[in-house]
Structures are given as structure tokens and as C-alpha cells.
Amino acid sequence: MMRRLVARCAVVLALMLGAAPASAEDGYDLWLRYRPLPAAQAAALPGAVAAQEQDPTIRVAAQELERALAGLRANPREGGQGAIVIGTARSPQVAALGLPLAGLGDEGYLLRSATVAGRPVTVIAASRPAGVLYGAFALIRRLQLCQPLDRLNVTDRPKVKLRILNHWDNLDRSVERGYAGQSIWDWWRLPDAKDPRYIDYARANASLGINGTVLNNVNAKAESLTAPYIAKAAAVADTLRPYGIKVYLSARFSAPIELGGLKTADPLDPAVRAWWKAKADEIYRTIPDFGGFLVKANSEGQPGPRDYHRSHADGANALAAAVAPHGGIVMWRAFVYAETDPEDRAKQAYSEFKPVDGKFADNVLVQVKNGAIDFQPREPFHPLFGAMPKTPMMIEFQITKEYLGFSTHLVYLGTLFAETLEADTFAKGRGSTVARVVDGSLDGHRLSGIAGVANIGRDRDWSGSTFDQANWYAFGRLAWNPTADPRAIATEWAGLTFTPDPTFVRPAVEMMMGSRQAAVDYMTPLGLAHLMATGHHYGPGPWVSDLARPEWNPTYYHRANASGIGFDRTRTGSNAVAQYAPPVARRFADPGKTGEDLLLWFHHVAWDRRMADGSTLWDTLVRRYDRGVTAVGTMRRQWDALRPHVDAERWEQTAAFLNVQEREARWWRDASIAYFQSISGRPLPAGTAQPEHPLDWYKAQSFPFAPGH
Template sequence: MNRDGRAALWLFFRTLAVAVLMLGALLHMAPAHAEDGYELWLRYHALPAGEIQRDQNHASQLIANDATPTRAAARAELLRGLNGLLGAAPPVSDAVTRDGAIVAGTPASSSLIAQLHLDTSKLGKDGYVIRSVTLNGHPVTAIVGNDDLGVLYGSFHFLRLLQTEQSIDHLDITEVPRIELRVLDHWDNLNGSVERGYAGASIWDWWKLPDWTSPRYTDYARANASIGINGVVLNNVNADALILTPAYLKKVAALADVFRPYGIRVYLSVRFSAPIEIGGLKTADPLDPAVKTWWREKTDEIYKLVPDFGGFLVKANSEGQPGPQDYKRTHADGANLFADVLAPHGGVVMWRAFVYSQNSADDRAKQAYSEFKPLDGRFHANVLLQVKNGPIDFQPREPFSPLFGAMPKTPLMMEFQITKEYLGFATHLVYLGPLYEEVLSSDTMAKGKGSTVAKVIDGTLDGHALSGIAGVANVGTDRDWCGSDFNQANWYVFGRLAWNPTLSARAIAEEWVRMTFSNDIAFVKPVVDMMMGSREAAVDYMTPLGLAHLMGPGHHYGPAPWDKSLARADWQPPYYHRADHLGVGFDRTRTGSDAADQYAPPIAAQFNDVKQTPETVLLWFHHVPWEYRMRSGNTLWYELVAHYTQGVDDVKKMRETWRHLDGHIDADRYRKAATFLAIQEREAQWWRDACIAYFQQVSGLPLPPGFAPPPHPLSYYESLSFHYVPGHSSW
């Protein structure tokens, strides 16, 4: 059949598909079918008939060659998406013969794109243009990158426009990522467990690799590429040296082969003492010549198998992990060892700043700053210092880490947690977009007003070309990938903010809801509102007013503000809340640990003054009397009880919102979310009651009028114990 014949046949089937869809809508013949969440936000289900008719006018044919693996991935995604959304994939050709064609490529790979003379000089290797243009007399949509990867990212963006029912008339879109390295950190162990994982086992089947590469790996790569993620750390930061043995490196290479067409480079977490454990050396001293040689040879071995290997992530001298301080060396000495062996290959070192020593009596919140601030300027050019968003450990709310803005000579890489270690595991609906946005928009005041955390990590504040952001992944073998459908939103919002850290968390939530569930505004608006309030609700029923780390020690499940069972003081909740009969909170002002003065002077002045400190972090910085008058005029004790109660009430409202949405989406996903919201309400109530019972006993104060007392005495809550809590794998 010639080209015109194929085009005519496609037009016939397209018209037939539209007619069938319209008839189905008229007869109400098709209720929402069962879904299991596997498709994530790449859910290319048929658009309404009117949208299909409109959008098909812009997709009459596709011109995109598949001469490279990445171009093939882009073309396959466009065909897959258009087929699902519009009911039929357009014919693929090599010349524009009709109005409404889609042309995808680079100036170098497509003579048609070259004819457009678009300026791609500022797009880099990831950026893209999507533009409505005229080509050979025909109106077309051009998806143009400076290289193949930009075309892939642009293709996903174009499909996102269709999925969310946006107009594709008169397009003029230019996108360039603000951050260079956009990485997922997997805390996956070689035995298949996932530390702080709440969605099943590790998706890496090390036993079957390298021979069997599951199709799920490709779908994982597609999902990451669709939101611009371009790097994956495959293994836990509490690393096993075995990952560097030849057998495992072959497995790593097999995964790298799957990810490569989607622009994803693999990285490895490495154990600092690997030269001893698998190399036969007697030392891991970073200044020892034999150690340097061992790491150089090992790195060369990796690059022979994985030519585009990204580099190493290192956790050292933290929580008992080995590191350079074991040999009286600095973190810079350790990081630079790896930097030197990676530099010839173009690799980077991501050196974690999450450090605290059991031998230090200082405030744990101060230790990262104390250890790393003096080293500013001493790290080699391909080292990024990976800093958690707050000074402690992924709490429901923390102030931003004082390291942001304090090390202008060192690229700082943000580390967020996507998996909800402290925020209800898999079952609590807590959308993390507001948390990420809150941190990224925080003003460090390092160089005056507007010195935001986002500008620190994208390199613009201090002129760094190397920039990065990492998220601790929430992915596992559960069919829905993340343990619940709503947890997928946290993976999604991380990727979108990694691309552009100034985007709106609300806008991203709406985008995700439309792609994942429905474009019906009667569903979209209440669900987005629910998501946007969910993080504050969790803060209220867990750790309001700047409290932190009240979770059960070790497994971090449920409230345990009383627990002193672990050997280390800074693993126990009382270390953080410091509650006594006089008041509650950790004094980090100049009269206490003086952590407040680690911030830039204007911020430090604010945090040192109890009257100026935002009440959201009041108890983080101050030990406050129970009878202290808050800005509302109520006492601290009253406000604490009120916040705990409000958190529970907000979850009840979320459940009620969801109850009214039955029938808007498929029954299976609706029912699962409804069940999880019921669990969340029950556990939020438990948090509220247990914490109020504890703080009431410590303070000796009566419950403020109008609030229900906990239904059990404190002894009941203290007696609860839990076994085999998810995500608590041994290190």
C-alpha cells in the first residue's frame, strides 16, 4: 500500500474511533474500568470525543526518525501516547504532506527541523522547544531539541499537554532545566530489602541480573524521563562493598543499558572501607598511595563496563559508617580521593553532609555545619556536597539547613526524602510538594534578600556550573510502584521541581491529578485542595509548632515522645522535645546550643528572638513555658492541644471530601484511597491522643476546655509495641 493509501486508511479508522467514542458517551455505556496504578501519570487513556477531534487536527502524521535509541524512545512514546489519547496513532512518514503534522527531531538529525532555523544554542543537551510553525506550506507542531534527549523530554511535555486537555494551538514553549543532576537515590539493599521502603521489595532483581532485565525497568526509566530525572543511585547509602565486585558490576551495566536511551545515568553508593573489605588492603586511608591506586583501578573497571557511569555517592563517618575521620583526615580528603579518580571519566562525587557523631555532646542539629563549613573551598571541582533539606532528618517540618548559603565556594546538592519515613509510610496521604516548595523558596539571606535555597542549589547564587538535587526514592515492587496511588504524586513533584525549583506545588498537583485520575474539574479541584492541605495536617497531628522526632525510635512508626529505650540520646524523642514541668522545646538560641547563629545574621536574629521566630518552628529554637502567650492570645499549652486536634479534624475532612468523589474514578483506586484515609484518620487520632496524654502528664496542666481527653491513660499508649514494621531493614 502506498503512502496516500495508508493515510486514507488511517483517516477512516480515526473517524470510526471518534464515532464509537461519541456513541459510548451518549449511551453511558462504559463505566470507569478497573485500574491498578501501574501506569502512573503516563496514563494515556482516551480523551473525551470533542478533545479527540480537536487534537487529531494537530496530529495528522508523525515525522520522527528512530535512528538512535533515544530517538526511537521518543517516537515510540509519541505513538503510544497519541494512540491511547486520540484512539489511533498517526501514520509515520518522512515528509510533511498535510496540515497538523508533528515533527520531532534536532537540527542535525532532521532536514525539516533544520529548515526552521530555530535557535537551539541555549537549550543545552536537555532543553527543548515546542512550537507551532509552518513547514512547506503546512501548519505543524515542531518538537525540537539541541540533541536527542531534548526531543525525548519535549515529547513527554507535548503528551502532557494533551493529557491535561490544554490547548495545543499556537504553541511557543521553551524549556531548559535549572539543575544539571536530577537524581533518585534508592536505599535498596543487595538482599532485596529497602531501607525506609514502604512499597514492597527492591525493584532490582540482582539474582536474575544481568541476564534478565525486567520490562518494569524500562517503564521505570520512562517514568523518570517524563519528569526530567536523569540519574539513579542504585543502592543504599549504607553501602555494601559487594556492589563493586565484578559480578555485581555486570548487573549494574545491564541496568545502565536499559536506562541509557532515556538519558538516565547510573551512580553507585560506595562503602569507604571497600579497599579493606574486598580489596585486601589493610587501610582505607584516603591519602595512602595504595588506596588511591585501588580506587583508580576500580573506577577504570566500572567505566569499561558503563562508559557513561555518573559517579559515586558516599556516606561517611555518620551513624557508624566508616570514613576519612577514622584516619584523622577530613571530609574533603575523602571526597577528593574519589573526585580525582572520577575526573578523567567525567564523573562526580556526591558526598553526603548527613553526619553526626555519637562522641559529640553538641546539638545534633549543629554537627553538619560545624564539620563542613570550615571546609568550604577545599573540595575539588567535581564534588557536590549533598545536604538534607533540614538540619536533622527529614522531619515533617524543619527549618532549612544552615549550610545552604554558608558555603559559597562549594556546590551544594539538595537531598529530599520522597519515601515518607516520618510522614505515615505508605498509607497516609501527605503530598510533599508544599514541603519541597517551602524549603526551596526559603531565603538564606546569604547575599541579601532573594538568596533562596533554590538559587543555592541551582548554582546561580554563587556561580557554580555544577548543580544537583536528589530525592530518596519511594519505589518498590508493589504494582502501583509507591505503596499507594497518592504517593506517586511525591515522585512526580520531585521530578518537576528538580527540573525547575520555582514551579508551583499546587500547579504540579493539578497536573498530576489530571494525568493520573481525571480532568473533571469537579474531581480535580477538591482533590488538589486536599493534597495541598495534607502536609500541614500531618505536621499538626505529629509534630506541631516546631516539635521534631517524636516518632518511635528505630522504626519511626507512631508516636513515642516518652521513649528512652535506645543507647544514644539523639536517637530518643526526649532529646528533641526537652519537655519538663516548666515548658517544652529545644533551646537553640545563644542561651542554649546556639544553633540559631549558624544562619546568616538577619535569620539568626529572628530565630534568637522568641517573639520573632515563626510559630511553625517555635519549639525547634526555643524552650517555651507552657503558659507562654502565643500570637493568638492563647497559651502554648492550648495551642499545642489545638494543633493536634486540628490535624485529626483535617484528616476527617479529607475523608469526607473523598467520600463525595465516589464514582468519579475507577472503583479499585477509589476504594484503596478510601481505605488508606481511614487508616490515616485512626493513626492521626492515636498520634493526637498519645502526645496530649504525655505532654499533659509532664506539664501537670488540665486539658484546655472544649477539647476531648485521650480515651486511654498514658500507660496504655506506652505499652503498645510493634513487630516487623515496614522499611526497618538492618544496616
């Protein structure tokens, strides 16, 4: 029924518009476009919004509904059918309906069709105002996609408590790993001047159920915790608060020295703990609902508790004690690796954090990247998931595509996020998925969280490209429900962002669903990792081997030599497989069961090893590179065919970026094959094109002004 209605909406819309493309758009409206529906569908829209409660969050929910209804009508002054009644049990209208609100928690909602005084109404009800807001956006999605409003009976609530964006934004408005312009936070003009864009940022996040934002870079400056910057953060908090979004700050571990004049930042020193308590009290006086701290410690040169021979639990608990009286939390990142060459960088976080499981305060979450290295195009799930049952584990995804072509490569990350969340840790037997670790259900944790490194900047389209908006969207939807289907999310996003017409949505979603595997194939096939040029991480650099620390070099990760390629993480190598539960460890330790997608992550494999189809590893590697390039060419042609459905501005930008992606995919393919052929000494498979340039040409390429670094 729903598909038929969406298709009918799309057909009528196509008849209205004829063959002409839509008017130009710059992408600013994201998926909240609210463009007029066909007349038949617009006539069925509700006519008014009834909200009795005087609450800021319910007020913005009503305003958003009114904005959507006005935009979805060709004539905003036309009336509609029925009304939308919104509120909590404090509203007499809602209370009179006797709806089952008790089990919704603080953020769940109901959508119901009902009759009031003999007239049909649509009801959005919740236990708390935040639920009303999320329900309003859920209803708006249905309206935009022409889904039916009669017989509504929807109940939804988030599975994860903390759904947070991490902004790697600096105080000078540069953004580390940012590819969409300057930071949206105008620190120089805050707190007095509040950019209206902050409201649209809040609307977009609330529409996805995102309920927190860390305003500053994890590579934090101590100045972020000074009184002037606390006041600036408070101004942002005031803007975001009605939308159910709390602000958090990244805290520099050495701030007691840099700001407090202490001689130490030892987390067990009473003076240090007193300093953090006083600082937390100061922040909460200014921002009463401040969320808490995010901390990067003893990683990439950042100060931390190990500087004082203390554990990560010691460090986290010092800050946790400071914010606990105010209801605050600490998110302590597990991204660590030693300043001296470890046996295997992939093992270090487990080695440092597993021994302190159960020693963290109850308001601490350990924030763990999805994989053990660093946001690679494909990694196995991090071994800490399932290994720390006494500690809430918060997964960290990277929405900004540091290792996936920045903003000019079309790579839909919903499939990457879902692949990790669906992975089975076997910590408590089959079904112990990463999603169940993260949402707290596996081990019964009260706190749960998902973080995403934001891809948001000052560009008009927010993310540097239209399709990068889909990754922000997918993160939010999967943070709300970690078991959601990434294809369904892509379908929803495409319909909201462009048109619900199936003749557009189906091929667009096919592009999106295959795009991440294409990037893996032309960048890091068969389980290879960290082959990017160093520093800026733009383009291929598998030959780099001269950096000061071994684990900074791509050669450290692929270990190619005349006999084979790949990192041996079995018992004959680093034995990183032993960090996984036994069923997972046994699978990863057997090259016949690991699977081709992760083969070279766990095994050093001979160039002539026969793969499942009888081809050698070398031939398979080359063909994977070719497959990635071919896939991007297919995407480009698919997009060409969709031109009639898309406004000129967004179509042309995406077409230009797909041309960039296809050219750079060939560059990746040619440079990588040229290098690995120089190591393996093998001929290319029959019919395979030679690299366009000799290896030295690729090695000579330099990009000193690559963005985001």
C-alpha cells in the same frame, strides 16, 4: 483559554461516561495513562510522528509519542490532523525551520507550531536528543490535559544539572525505608534477565526530567563494587541510557580494605588512591557513561575519613580523583553526627563541613538534607545552605515518607519541597534562596543537583499508594524547576493521573495542599521534631528516653519538663541559630518572630506563655493536635464525594488508607497529649476530648514487624 479547553474536555468526557466510574485501574501506568479523549479532542490530535535521526533517544521519543497518540484515540487506527516533527539540527526537517536552538543546552527543548509544505505541524526541537525526549513528554502532557496545540511557542530547559533518585535498595531486594514492596532491581537475575518494568521506570523518570539514579543503598555493601555487580549495574544502565538516565553507585568507604585486601582506607594513602582509581577504571570499561559515586561516611556507624583523622574533603577528593578522568562526579553526603553526644545534633554537619568549604575537588557536590535533623515533617532549612559558597551544594529530599506515615498517610510533599526551596538564606542579601544555592546561580557553580530518596518498589502502583505517586512526580518537576508552584504541580498530576475534570481536580488538589500541614499538626506541631517511636519510626514515642545515645531519644528533641517544652537553640542554649546568616539568626532567635510553626525547634517555651491569639502554649499545642485530626476527617469526606470520578480499585484503596490515617492521627493526638499532659500537669482546654486510653497503654504498643526497617 487553556482553562476553558480543559473544562470543555472534562465536560465532554463526563457526558460520554455518564455517572459511571471509570474502569478499574491498579495504578501501574502512573501519570502516563493515555486513556481515550472525547471524540472532538481526539480528532484534533496529530496523525503521525516524523523523526529522521537514527538515535536511540530520539527513537524512544517517537515511540512514546506514537504510544500516547494511539492511547488517546478511542479508535487507534483513526488518522489525525498534521504531524509531529521531532529532532535536533541534524534532522533536515528541523534544520530547515531555522529555530533558535543554540541556547537550549543539552536538555532544553522547543515546542512550536509551524507550517511545512503548506501543512500545519507541531515541532519538538532541541540541541541534543535528551531535549527532544523531554519535549516529547511535555507535548504529551498537553495532549492528555486537552491543552491547545495551535500557536505553540514553548521554550524550556532544566535549571538544575543533576536530577537524581537515590534508591536505598539492598542487594537482597529489601528496601531501607521502603513501603512499596521489594526493590525493583532483581540483582539475582541480572545481568541476563532484564525486567520489562525497568523500561516503564525509565519512561516515568524521563517524563519528569530525572536524569540519574543511584541503584543501591547509601548504607552500602562493598560487594556492589565487585565485577559481578558492576555487570549487573551495566545491564540496568543499558536499559536506562536511551531515556537520558545515568546510573550511579553508592560506594562503601572501606571497600579498599574489604575488597582490595589493604590494611587501611586512609584517603591520603597512595595505595588507597590507586585502588579507587583502578576500581573506577574497571567500572568505566563496563559502563562508559557511569555517573559516579554517592558516599555516606562517618554517619550512623559507617566508615569514613574521620576514622583516619582526615577531613570530609580529603575523603571525597580521593574518590573524585578516581572518576574525574572519565567525567564522573562524587556526591558526598553531609548527614553526619558524632558517636558521642554532641551539644546539638542539628549543629554537627555545619561544624564538620563549613571549615572545608573550597577544599573539595571541582567534581564533588556536598549533598545536604533539606533540614539539619532527619527528614522531619517540618524543619527549618539546613544552615549549610548559603554557608559554603565555594562548594556546589546538592539538596537531598526524602520522597519515601519515613517520618510521615509511610505509604498509608496521604501527605503531599510538594509543599514541603517548595517550602525549603523558597526559604531565604540571606547569604548574599535578600533573595538568596535555597533554590538559588541548589541550582548554582547564587555562587556561579557549574555543577548543581537535587536528590530524592525514592519511594519506588515492586508494588503494582510503584509507590505503595496512588497519592504517593504524586510525591515522585512533584520531586521530578521541582528538580527540573525549583521555583515551580507546588499547587500547579498537584493540579497537573491530578489531571493526568485521574481526570482533568475540574469538579475532581479542584477538591483533590485542596486535599493535597492541606495534607502536609495536617500531618505536621497531628505528629509534630509548633516545631517539635523526632517524636516518632524509635527504629521503625512508626507511630508516636515522645516518652522514649532509654536508648544508648542521647540523640536517639525523642526526649532529647522536645526537652519537656514541668516548666515548658522545646529545644533552646539560642545563645542561652546550643546557639544553633548562629549557624545562619545574621538576618535569619536574629529572626530565629526571637520567639516573637520565629513563627509558631518553628517555635519549639528554636525555643524552650513556658507552658503558660501567651501566643499571638492570647491562648497559652499548652492550649495551642492541644488544639494543633486536634486541628490535624479534624483535617484528616475532612480529607476523608472529600474523597468520599469524589467517588463518581475515580475507578473503583484506586478509590477504594485511597478510602481505606484515609481511614487508617484518621485512626492513626487520633492515636498520635491521644498518645502525645497524654504524655505531655503528664509532664505539664495542665488541664485540657475546655471542650477538648480526653485521650481514649491512659498513657501506659500507648507506651505498651509494640511493632516489631513494621515495614521499611
